[in-house]
Amino acid sequence: MENKINLEDKLIRTDLVMELVDENNEDMVVEKLDDITITTVNVKKETSSKIGKKEGIYVTISFDDITNFETREKVGKALEMEIAKIIKRLNIKEDYECLVIGLGNVKSTPDALGPLVIQNTLVTRHLFILNTNIKDGMRKVSAISPGVMGTTGIETSDIIKAIVDKIKPDFVITIDSLAALSIDRVNKTIQMTDTGIHPGSGIGNHRKEISKDTINVPVIAIGVPTVVESATIVNDTINYLFKHLSYMKSNLDKSKLTFTKFDDYEEKIKNHNLDDNEKKEVLGLIGLLDENDKKALILEVLNSLNYNLMVTPKEIDFIIAKLSDVIASSINNSLHRQITHY
Amino acid sequence: MENKINLEDKLIRTDLVMELVDENNEDMVVEKLDDITITTVNVKKETSSKIGKKEGIYVTISFDDITNFETREKVGKALEMEIAKIIKRLNIKEDYECLVIGLGNVKSTPDALGPLVIQNTLVTRHLFILNTNIKDGMRKVSAISPGVMGTTGIETSDIIKAIVDKIKPDFVITIDSLAALSIDRVNKTIQMTDTGIHPGSGIGNHRKEISKDTINVPVIAIGVPTVVESATIVNDTINYLFKHLSYMKSNLDKSKLTFTKFDDYEEKIKNHNLDDNEKKEVLGLIGLLDENDKKALILEVLNSLNYNLMVTPKEIDFIIAKLSDVIASSINNSLHRQITHY
């Protein structure tokens, strides 16, 4: 397979492997559960070096609207099942102790996913210590929200390493907010991997690598893209513009540039695009820039203006609340054989 | 004076009069207090019809960073002073009863400004009813957060009218999140007017007009732009792109489109722009679209994708908290002759 973007490109910031590998990648398996899609990518050596992500399994659950009760039920079941699979694949036994880590900043809504999941995580480790209220089927579980460097002054990975060294869990689960390349995936995707998390990813850049290589126990990383860079929306818009105009090519004159909305517009324009001459005609030199140069230019303009912006859906608070509910109970259900108390 | 935008334009959505009138408008007075700027515009008949805002006084306090303690002190003093002026201008006596209304949705950070101000508003009306703990210099003040239509199911203006009819205050102060045309003003501007609030403004569009015309008592409206439409950032970027490229004209070839950042870049490029031929060269047909058509096109592309996005600074939660503190204590200080208890 060939990768969509060149590795040198420091601009592209995504944690979603899905956005980096081709649809027709032979190591990708796609399942459909009604309206939710589960994509499993087994990133091997070659792909790994191409897309700059660690070798390992990357599972992505895609859905449309988590605020829909039925969707939530399905996503929950699917996530529970996929966590169970990964736990099995990693040979994690029933009596292995787990530390759940909620990364991010609880005071910044789009970055609050991790800490909110922790608030609903069923912790039991202290019950084993105090030897009280232990129920059959319970696993030893602890949970922390280390915060972010901006509010603690401490590198998050340092806090995590210190605690892991102290309490010595057998494996770790992290929950984090991610960055996506495309707005279409924001709050509509849960990615899970057995490779842990890695520098530079995430919206807050709030940590160095957390993986078996750095803390010596398996790290299952669960993440949801909750924002895109403001540069992304500018870039997406320009790209959609091309598709849109190509779709409207027949009447490509200034007077008729505007139009009214069609049903399944997105579907319709998907396979449209302008050729280079058309692009130049419509968008001049900018139209001729390749993806990276175009994005570079946009980023530079925004950066020179010292903007530190993010783009989120207007219902972000409500959506994050629902996402954290689903993820927390899926984790609880897959860690403990039976829970009746949360 | 001539207005910057044509009235027919349904796209332009700003509540800031400052963004609609010319710098050289003879009815505009600009004062400097160190690094904060107070702009007072007296919108008269002619301007009113041109910019589509009610006749009246519009005071804008502009500052750079409300999270800075000293800036906060200055902005607080200035706001207190300006509220006092408007109260005086409206002939509001010391014994007039005030109802403070915090508009917006407390569960959506950028829209939570109003409700957060209410949480810190010193209410006293019940003390007068119970005839207890009344301190010398206290004004009769009540406060409500009517919520937004999406969470109450009720038109916000209906809730307000109902309560005003019932408790009959002598005047009303509203606090609300606003929409701005330009990112430069987000969280850096407090606008106050004696004309109340009007349909279609604000990020939530969450109400019909609230003014002396609709509730029969003077309405002082205080607002802060806390978000911009996602279309705005796309448009802003393209405009900055022109200024940027014009500034770089000398080396206008694809290979050198990127550049490294300069000090006071914004200042430098302010008065640069490309002429039409250049715009066409750089951005093709799009480059030739006028402001409104360009924005129309961007909006249509985004809307056809069913995006409901907003653009905010990453520190929005912290900034909104500080803004609501400043506004609440300025209101408390200007409503009551002396307060020692909030």
Added chain:
Amino acid sequence: MENKINLEDKLIRTDLVMELVDENNEDMVVEKLDDITITTVNVKKETSSKIGKKEGIYVTISFDDITNFETREKVGKALEMEIAKIIKRLNIKEDYECLVIGLGNVKSTPDALGPLVIQNTLVTRHLFILNTNIKDGMRKVSAISPGVMGTTGIETSDIIKAIVDKIKPDFVITIDSLAALSIDRVNKTIQMTDTGIHPGSGIGNHRKEISKDTINVPVIAIGVPTVVESATIVNDTINYLFKHLSYMKSNLDKSKLTFTKFDDYEEKIKNHNLDDNEKKEVLGLIGLLDENDKKALILEVLNSLNYNLMVTPKEIDFIIAKLSDVIASSINNSLHRQITHY
């Protein structure tokens, strides 16, 4: 039947009819659903005048621990069923519009139940106004949190009357925190009645009567006791002291007053008590005071010390969150024929 307390008594503050009528009251029906109990009292004229509660139906759902997942499921089902019954009894048709009112102060945890329920109430009235997204089986529902007099400065009943007059719902559901006489019922009881709410009840005393008599539409009141007065715990303790000492009578000398805990202690001591001579011996003159005089004395001592205290379980925040979840979804389920979106 004879009532347990004399009506003149201004001290007794409970909203729970259960605490005021005798177990053997012929108008009381008790059902058991596993470990939860549903008690229905039909308060008729005579009882009404004796216990000082309006004539009508009072349903009480009693349970042990709402933080237990299975208990929550059962309580939810039971509540949903009982709301449906009352709606049927009141001849409320499927197309009748409902206003849900969350009473209390969201900033004071034990008083936050009402506002928290509102946050999870599915409102639809605006969809009917905008004529959009209306789903089959949806009822027209709106919801408000009027706040409390201490933070609005307005009598809560005035806000409610104003809004009811304006939007004219066909019936109202209120949710509120209640006061209980006994600690045993705190957070373990949901009371529902078709008689609305009445002055002096509730922890905040935060309103005048809200009932068909005052707003001209049926009012279904749902409430949970979340605190007891500090005087109650003093009084409860002294009473338990008697039962306890009577149970230990055999070794009633100072040296042996202390003892170690027994299983089902509460059960064991329930039917024990001291006779008057013993009470005098143990607790002197205080021991001879009747319930009301004793409570009067305790209240006076506490009041003269200007204490404004409440007694709550240490896990109150978590418990209130779970209670509001259960109540909100039961309301949603019983108001709408089918909901898939909350």
Added chain:
Amino acid sequence: MENKINLEDKLIRTDLVMELVDENNEDMVVEKLDDITITTVNVKKETSSKIGKKEGIYVTISFDDITNFETREKVGKALEMEIAKIIKRLNIKEDYECLVIGLGNVKSTPDALGPLVIQNTLVTRHLFILNTNIKDGMRKVSAISPGVMGTTGIETSDIIKAIVDKIKPDFVITIDSLAALSIDRVNKTIQMTDTGIHPGSGIGNHRKEISKDTINVPVIAIGVPTVVESATIVNDTINYLFKHLSYMKSNLDKSKLTFTKFDDYEEKIKNHNLDDNEKKEVLGLIGLLDENDKKALILEVLNSLNYNLMVTPKEIDFIIAKLSDVIASSINNSLHRQITHY
């Protein structure tokens, strides 16, 4: 001096040294600043062993109402001054790095003081690491909220030790909610000591000792009593009852036990009390129990009922918010020579 309570007593639970030493203790210095009182106790070997508190300095700032703006200003200044003194006494230099630790559970209001202070603590350590935005007069400061065992499953002291070992601060400041013996001190007292914190204290019992002995760097502990045990209020009431009745002795007959409130009642009754015969007459055998046996009896009755209750003022949420503001800015001001950004 002689101590008020016997050491064996496991019932007495207070973190306030003030409540354990005599007023006339020669090692106690009392200063008045208008209506606030600063009490400094130098606990030496003998007293230490008597009251079971570590040798060291204990400073207590007492005030009446932190929600009063002027009181807040004074308390802030005093606290800032006292922290500075202790820092000086411990020979902590300007370039020593500080770790601020907010103990407690942010989800339980009375226990949320520590975490709330952390939210407003100015952290700078990361600026020194990234070598950016360092302002003159800034100290290297980091801050964490380790949570409580019930929500992390980890002994809090383990988390703290792990992080201290990792980042090696030169000294630590802890903020915590405390337990008091008397309701009069709840939310009206800030205690600061150079001895750290010790097992069994605090409302949550949420940690083992944190002191120079355990983490090898000086620990300045700041605490505020925010609750009392429910047993305390029962006990306090009975004690006030005696004082009250002694004050009313002249008319000590059942019929007149009730009375109406007097001005400065508390003052008036302070020096009153009943002699043993009177106590027996009023409260029988219970009246003859000494403080500890009486409290033992109350505790046992409450414990056998499995109550896990706390007593707090009704405005606790608002009070805790104000307390955390004051403490956070006093810490910021005393740690950094000049701050203009928080």
